[in-house]
Amino acid sequence: MSAIKHRVKRLTSQLEEIAQRGLDRHIRLGVTGISGAGKTAFITALVNQLLQAESHQLPAWQVMHQGRYLGGRIAPQPDLTLKPFDYSGAIVCLKAQPPSWPPSTRTISEIRLALRYLPDKGLAGQLGRPVTLYLDIIDYPGEWLLDLPLLQQAYQQWCEQIWPQLQLPAWREVTEAWCGRAQALCADATEAEIAELAGEYADLLLQLKQRCGASLLQPGRALLPGELAGAPVLAWFPLPPHRLAELPEESVLKLTLESRYQAYRDQVVAPFFRDYFAKLDRQVVLVDCLSALNQGRDQVDQLAQTLQALSHSFRYGPGSLVTRLFRPRIDRVLFAATKADHLTVDQHHNLLQLMHSLMRSSRRQPRYFGTQMETLVLSAINATRQGQVERQGRTVSVISGTSLDGDKSVRFPGEVPASLPGNEFWQAQGFNFQPFSPPDWDGRDALPHMRLDYALQFLIGDKMR
Numbered sequence: 001m002s003a004i005k006h007r008v009k010r011l012t013s014q015l016e017e018i019a020q021r022g023l024d025r026h027i028r029l030g031v032t033g034i035s036g037a038g039k040t041a042f043i044t045a046l047v048n049q050l051l052q053a054e055s056h057q058l059p060a061w062q063v064m065h066q067g068r069y070l071g072g073r074i075a076p077q078p079d080l081t082l083k084p085f086d087y088s089g090a091i092v093c094l095k096a097q098p099p100s101w102p103p104s105t106r107t108i109s110e111i112r113l114a115l116r117y118l119p120d121k122g123l124a125g126q127l128g129r130p131v132t133l134y135l136d137i138i139d140y141p142g143e144w145l146l147d148l149p150l151l152q153q154a155y156q157q158w159c160e161q162i163w164p165q166l167q168l169p170a171w172r173e174v175t176e177a178w179c180g181r182a183q184a185l186c187a188d189a190t191e192a193e194i195a196e197l198a199g200e201y202a203d204l205l206l207q208l209k210q211r212c213g214a215s216l217l218q219p220g221r222a223l224l225p226g227e228l229a230g231a232p233v234l235a236w237f238p239l240p241p242h243r244l245a246e247l248p249e250e251s252v253l254k255l256t257l258e259s260r261y262q263a264y265r266d267q268v269v270a271p272f273f274r275d276y277f278a279k280l281d282r283q284v285v286l287v288d289c290l291s292a293l294n295q296g297r298d299q300v301d302q303l304a305q306t307l308q309a310l311s312h313s314f315r316y317g318p319g320s321l322v323t324r325l326f327r328p329r330i331d332r333v334l335f336a337a338t339k340a341d342h343l344t345v346d347q348h349h350n351l352l353q354l355m356h357s358l359m360r361s362s363r364r365q366p367r368y369f370g371t372q373m374e375t376l377v378l379s380a381i382n383a384t385r386q387g388q389v390e391r392q393g394r395t396v397s398v399i400s401g402t403s404l405d406g407d408k409s410v411r412f413p414g415e416v417p418a419s420l421p422g423n424e425f426w427q428a429q430g431f432n433f434q435p436f437s438p439p440d441w442d443g444r445d446a447l448p449h450m451r452l453d454y455a456l457q458f459l460i461g462d463k464m465r
């Protein structure tokens, strides 16, 4: 008898376990943005908030506000082929004396969190048992998303699009010498000559990024090759369209460049979209408007074009390229203007308006496309404190923090325009939003931030009801 009882008990607990597993949830969140946008800082801060779970830090996140969040832990990573996101390494940098910013994203990486909470709805709510939401955070360079249009372009078409951009007056100083060498390359160029020019093309893109603030650059892996550094699949570059047209069909140069372009498209870009992008449920796109403002008008224009190109990846209209090829399932996208702690709080509204004006119509995604878009201004890790000082009888809002060379400073960082200023403005004055060192932090409390709780509510709040 007792053996039967024991078996029934075991069966019941197995059934309960299966039911429990059915209640557990799973969500894959992509985090992207052009390099320097703040992806590493954002993921580090998000994981830190979820692990330390301090309710006063996350009031707008409902599951926390309602006292239903029980805590989080880092769980074994599901995809063993991906580099793990180095959370503990990032925490070591931030806790160090003096603290430093963790190394930026160079390739795709992943971290899985198991978040325990008490549901308030459905069967799970009725059972009154804790449920686990598995949150996989996938960090990848925004530069890789910008390769999407390559999937429907032949090499010739790509050259017709890219070559005129390299001739832009603002970029000419950087590009002229390389363009001359590409133009002069002979039809039977050797493998070594092609590889050398490809290496120089990658350097050229980096120069355009650093000196001209360019961000709409292709191919994305020339800038951030990840595990493909040095592989022949990256050893190609654009030729002037007229030169390409006059090359004999069988010329080594033409055949090599065309076949590598195709290999890149089919073996690098397509698998990235198919294996990773198409499996995301939610997406954050981080946008650093302040660095673009610092650099000038052309850079802000570039940022606007880049944002529109990025948001194309999330437009799943009937017949769109990405829908046809990959059946993506992202249903919420958050565009977040980062590093808001560089500003006084009264400027945050303007920063949001500026990002809206840069995104233009791409912000208004028709609802029937199935993707909800939201915008937000946030700071992943506050490196400054807000304050006020009296100046000539007036109260002025300021921020205080530690500059990158270690000096404590109190600054009035200036105003952010709510829309893109005209040419006269840029000629008369510019912007100077200076970077700060991370805050002094001993790890006892969660990292200071602004509006990560709003981000959490939008990104996973509905899955924790």
Ligand code: GDP
Binding pocket: 033, 034, 035, 036, 037, 038, 039, 040, 041, 042, 101, 102, 103, 104, 105, 338, 339, 340, 341, 342, 378, 379, 380, 381, 382, 383, 384, 435, 436
């Ligand atoms: P990634 O290339 O997108 O991974 O960018 P990172 O996360 O490495 O950020 C680049 C740099 O931006 C950092 O080294 C910091 O200097 C700065 N930064 C990023 N996020 C924040 C933030 O929330 N506040 C402040 N003050 N600086 C930030």
